[in-house]
Amino acid sequence: MSEKVLQKANWSSFVQALADARELWFPVKDGPIYKFAPYSGDVDAGLEEYAYSSVPPKAVVLPQTETMFLYQVGDKETSLPEEKKEKVVLGARPCDARAMDIVDRVFQWDEDDPYYLENRNKTAVIGLACNEPFVNCFCTSLDGSPGSTQGLDVLMVDLGDKYYLRSVTDKGSRILGDAESALEDASGEGSQAEEIIKEAEGKIKRSIDTEGIREKLEEGWEAPLWDEVSRACLGCGACTFLCPTCHCFDIQDEVEGFDGRRCRMWDSCMFGEYTLHTSGHNPRPSRKERTRNRISHKYRYYVEKFDKIACVGCGRCITSCPVNIDILDILSRVKEEL
Amino acid sequence: MVDLETIRKKAKEIVSREDVKHLIGWRKGTFGYRVTPYWVEAPEDAEELVYSPLCNTNLATSLTLAEKLPLPKGQEPDRRKTALLVRGCDSRAVVQLLTERGVDREQVVLLGLPCRGVVDLRKLKDSYPEDNEVADAEWKEDKIVLNVSGEKKEIPREEVLDDHCLVCRYPNPVEADETLGEKVEPWAEESHPGVEELENASFDKRWDFWEKEFERCIRCYACRNACPMCYCEDCILDRLNPTWIYRSNNYSENTAFHIARAFHLVGRCVSCGACERVCPAGIPLGKINQKLVKEVREKYEFEPGTDPEGVPFQASYNPQDQEDFIL
Amino acid sequence: MSNKENPYIPHMAKVEDTWYETHGERAIKTFRVVFEDEEVKESWEHLPGQCAMIGVLGVGESMISISSSPTEGKFLRFSVMRMGKVTQALHQLEPGDSMTVRGPYGNNFPLEEWKGKKILTIGGGIGQAPLRPIVEYVRANINDYQDLTVIYGARTTNDLCFKQELEDLRECQEVSSCHLSIDIEEEGWSHFVGFVPTLLMEVNPSPENTIAITCGPPIMIKFVLENLKKLGFEDEQIYTTLENRMKCGIGKCGRCNAGPLYVCKDGPVFNYATLKQVPEAFA
Numbered sequence: 001m002s003e004k005v006l007q008k009a010n011w012s013s014f015v016q017a018l019a020d021a022r023e024l025w026f027p028v029k030d031g032p033i034y035k036f037a038p039y040s041g042d043v044d045a046g047l048e049e050y051a052y053s054s055v056p057p058k059a060v061v062l063p064q065t066e067t068m069f070l071y072q073v074g075d076k077e078t079s080l081p082e083e084k085k086e087k088v089v090l091g092a093r094p095c096d097a098r099a100m101d102i103v104d105r106v107f108q109w110d111e112d113d114p115y116y117l118e119n120r121n122k123t124a125v126i127g128l129a130c131n132e133p134f135v136n137c138f139c140t141s142l143d144g145s146p147g148s149t150q151g152l153d154v155l156m157v158d159l160g161d162k163y164y165l166r167s168v169t170d171k172g173s174r175i176l177g178d179a180e181s182a183l184e185d186a187s188g189e190g191s192q193a194e195e196i197i198k199e200a201e202g203k204i205k206r207s208i209d210t211e212g213i214r215e216k217l218e219e220g221w222e223a224p225l226w227d228e229v230s231r232a233c234l235g236c237g238a239c240t241f242l243c244p245t246c247h248c249f250d251i252q253d254e255v256e257g258f259d260g261r262r263c264r265m266w267d268s269c270m271f272g273e274y275t276l277h278t279s280g281h282n283p284r285p286s287r288k289e290r291t292r293n294r295i296s297h298k299y300r301y302y303v304e305k306f307d308k309i310a311c312v313g314c315g316r317c318i319t320s321c322p323v324n325i326d327i328l329d330i331l332s333r334v335k336e337e338l
Numbered sequence: 339m340v341d342l343e344t345i346r347k348k349a350k351e352i353v354s355r356e357d358v359k360h361l362i363g364w365r366k367g368t369f370g371y372r373v374t375p376y377w378v379e380a381p382e383d384a385e386e387l388v389y390s391p392l393c394n395t396n397l398a399t400s401l402t403l404a405e406k407l408p409l410p411k412g413q414e415p416d417r418r419k420t421a422l423l424v425r426g427c428d429s430r431a432v433v434q435l436l437t438e439r440g441v442d443r444e445q446v447v448l449l450g451l452p453c454r455g456v457v458d459l460r461k462l463k464d465s466y467p468e469d470n471e472v473a474d475a476e477w478k479e480d481k482i483v484l485n486v487s488g489e490k491k492e493i494p495r496e497e498v499l500d501d502h503c504l505v506c507r508y509p510n511p512v513e514a515d516e517t518l519g520e521k522v523e524p525w526a527e528e529s530h531p532g533v534e535e536l537e538n539a540s541f542d543k544r545w546d547f548w549e550k551e552f553e554r555c556i557r558c559y560a561c562r563n564a565c566p567m568c569y570c571e572d573c574i575l576d577r578l579n580p581t582w583i584y585r586s587n588n589y590s591e592n593t594a595f596h597i598a599r600a601f602h603l604v605g606r607c608v609s610c611g612a613c614e615r616v617c618p619a620g621i622p623l624g625k626i627n628q629k630l631v632k633e634v635r636e637k638y639e640f641e642p643g644t645d646p647e648g649v650p651f652q653a654s655y656n657p658q659d660q661e662d663f664i665l
Numbered sequence: 666m667s668n669k670e671n672p673y674i675p676h677m678a679k680v681e682d683t684w685y686e687t688h689g690e691r692a693i694k695t696f697r698v699v700f701e702d703e704e705v706k707e708s709w710e711h712l713p714g715q716c717a718m719i720g721v722l723g724v725g726e727s728m729i730s731i732s733s734s735p736t737e738g739k740f741l742r743f744s745v746m747r748m749g750k751v752t753q754a755l756h757q758l759e760p761g762d763s764m765t766v767r768g769p770y771g772n773n774f775p776l777e778e779w780k781g782k783k784i785l786t787i788g789g790g791i792g793q794a795p796l797r798p799i800v801e802y803v804r805a806n807i808n809d810y811q812d813l814t815v816i817y818g819a820r821t822t823n824d825l826c827f828k829q830e831l832e833d834l835r836e837c838q839e840v841s842s843c844h845l846s847i848d849i850e851e852e853g854w855s856h857f858v859g860f861v862p863t864l865l866m867e868v869n870p871s872p873e874n875t876i877a878i879t880c881g882p883p884i885m886i887k888f889v890l891e892n893l894k895k896l897g898f899e900d901e902q903i904y905t906t907l908e909n910r911m912k913c914g915i916g917k918c919g920r921c922n923a924g925p926l927y928v929c930k931d932g933p934v935f936n937y938a939t940l941k942q943v944p945e946a947f948a
Contacts, residue, residue, distance in 0.1 A: 032620035033618070033620055065585075065588065075722075106917055111915045111916070114670060205470045232374050232375040234399070234563035236559050242618060248918055248919030249912065249919070252581070252585050254586055267912075273576040279748060287405065289948070304925050322564055324367035324373065324374040326369070581750075
């Protein structure tokens with residue numbers, strides 16, 4: 001573990017050093033939102049304004065669309081896409097890194113998923129602790145914290161005029177080594193960082209006691225609650241696409257001329273088409289079943305398989321829902337009514 | 339305009355009717371400025387109804403989103419009516435649906451409400467960020483009053499209202515069984531926000547503009563689903579056989595999606611702005627829709643959802659229609 | 666054999682023979698395929714009940730039950746109903762053409778466990794496809810099992826799959842019985858007329874030391890389950906296979922779950938005692 005300090009005055013050279021060593025992904029303002037995009041040489045881009053990315057950095061390791069293999073229509077040969085580059089994600093929020101840890105289990109479970117794992121193994125994550133939590137943050141209800149290091153390689157804390165950086169993994173130490181010239185050794189900033197994190201923790205206002213939810217979800221399968229909470233649902237994919245732990249995908253063949261590729265793309269259990277059989281039969285025929293599945297997957301099915309809740313409390317599904325379907329509201333009703 | 343007690347009282351009356359299943363309105367959300375569509379099933383539920391500039395969903399969508407699942411054997415379908423709170427734009431959506439036979443007038447009860455515009459949350463984001471506490475808002479002349487944790491803030495409506503509302507010419511319901519409160523005088527001149535600016539830009543500029551916007555689209559289809567006019571049972575976007583638009587997220591497919599969406603709204607968009615307000619990527623969809631609205635108005639003198647007895651735009655033929663631009 | 670480095674890359678398999686089981690808009694066509702790569706052909710192992718992702722490059726893939734038993738030889742059989750985009754493309758394939766195959770996926774019928782027992786299969790329509798490998802497997806190892814009874818029906822004679830094979834089965838001594846039915850009376854049909862659950866009651870199999878496996882349309886399964894209970898079968902003696910929309914086949918893509926069960930990993934074969942606990946399984 002190494003502890004470093006980055007003076008904000010040295011920000012540009014730090015960024016440049018990271019970008020020289022690896023493909024650097026960075027929260028970029030795109031229209032009114034932030035999303036992670038490859039660094040384009042604009043060293044002025046800082047993290048000062050950035051609060052959180054609307055599209056979580058899962059998109060770096062599980063791109064919304066990913067080519068699995070290529071072929072010529074009519075041929076039997078398939079070829080793999082280009083090898084992935086070594087990447088570093090700068091500025092991921094700790095909850096988003098914890099989410100990657102959750103997604104990792106799915107793609108490592110039973111059989112390895114080569115695309116995800118190649119990406120993930122080649123990606124280092126430098127997390128930025130949250131000094132100010134956001135309105136719908138509830139990470140502390142899910143064993144997280146504004147300064148959680150789970151899933152991170154380096155934790156970075158904003159101390160005002162400088163950042164405190166601490167490597168969490170060997171990979172993290174190597175990353176800090178790459179940018180050594182821009183960094184100074186830390187001397188006591190660690191405790192200042194701890195204070196800031198603790199203070200931020202105290203500012204988190206939303207919470208849920210997750211005790212017993214798994215069991216209640218099982219017992220209350222047919223409860224009228226599901227009709228009520230899904231009624232306003234538009235059936236769009238905003239909650240799932242923007243969720244850092246949602247990882248479901250579709251696989252499609254896409255052909256232009258004779259150039260074919262099989263690719264996968266994010267899919268959403270909130271879409272009716274997701275489970276629709278070709279016969280027209282749909283085992284989840286309405287938004288009620290789909291909403292129940294979304295919640296149950298995170299708070300029951302995943303838990304049964306991996307002994308962990310597949311939610312990190314980032315609050316994106318709450319903030320982005322056009323009709324204010326609020327997972328905390330649903331969960332507290334599950335606790336009370338089921 | 340209209341006070342909440344009047345609305346609640348009337349709502350109670352309506353849901354007490356034997357021929358009414360429920361009334362769809364809005365109630366307070368769980369945080370910040372959020373308001374959520376709400377189904378009033380029993381008279382006492384009406385106490386939770388709210389009506390404010392924060393009611394930013396088009397309730398006509400609830401009609402088209404209603405799922406028609408096969409009934410268990412022997413069960414009779416519930417033929418009671420659905421009652422709906424409608425403002426100008428909601429009612430225009432219902433009217434457009436009526437002319438398309440998407441909704442049966444006999445099956446809906448429309449309770450009209452005058453409206454002075456809804457807030458665009460994106461405009462509040464920087465100066466009045468959302469807090470955990472549920473805030474309230476009201477109209478006061480040409481201002482919006484936000485009530486956050488007991489503290490009232492008066493803001494000129496130009497600063498916070500949705501662009502569509504700023505130029506709305508139909509603040510009162512065009513169709514309703516009964517309209518409550520006093521009519522609101524339209525305050526806007528005819529205009530199509532954001533359209534002129536783009537029209538005057540060069541081709542390359544416009545191309546670059548939309549390329550950047552569509553590239554950001556995550557294809558969650560919130561715009562489609564929030565739109566009261568998007569109610570095809572078998573949407574071209576979900577179709578796999580044949581696949582008209584690939585599911586890959588890239589500029590090309592995303593553009594194809596947005597063009598398809600826009601084309602299906604020609605002469606149908608009622609300018610409620612719901613699509614743009616729900617977009618998690620902040621794509622200015624209104625600019626596309628308004629361009630279409632403008633074209634249809636100028637070239638065909640047609641305004642969707644304004645005449646309950648009318649014929650849908652695509653289904654009408656007028657020998658006087660301009661044809662100089664038709665190949 | 667799943668591709669070790671990359672389970673998503675399919676193997677090419679040559680279509681050796683094809684024939685139509687049924688005709689019409691939703692025709693069922695059977696394909697007998699062999700892997701083009703000798704190594705894959707030799708190392709491929711599957712058991713009755715398992716599925717494979719088969720498809721056509723440029724169109725896509727579908728999860729289809731392997732309807733042959735490994736005891737039949739180094740080939741795979743698939744019986745595919747023409748339904749959507751992929752199955753339409755598959756139906757275009759003729760002997761000499763290639764399809765893509767990856768797998769095998771899912772669990773299998775515990776035929777080892779069932780040794781010494783009486784095996785009863787109850788199928789309807791295309792639902793006989795996953796049951797066929799049981800029939801073939803038990804026939805090939807008939808000394809290990811006490812008895813084999815096949816009950817199978819379809820709407821009309823035109824909807825019956827594996828007709829000739831099933832007729833042949835009736836002649837076979839090792840099979841104690843094979844009972845066929847169609848829903849509606851037809852000229853020249855000498856077997857049972859009526860629904861499969863009714864035929865089941867007619868056959869009246871004893872639950873004693875018996876395993877019942879059923880597959881077919883959901884409505885048929887529902888009544889077969891009811892009738893099996895009436896005949897005194899315990900939940901643990903009853904098996905079925907589920908199908909759901911699938912994409913990856915390896916428990917990643919998320920869509921095939923019925924409640925907490927992933928059909929691609931935990932299934933497709935389920936014991937009724939397990940399935941009973943999962944309301945979504947019968948949705």
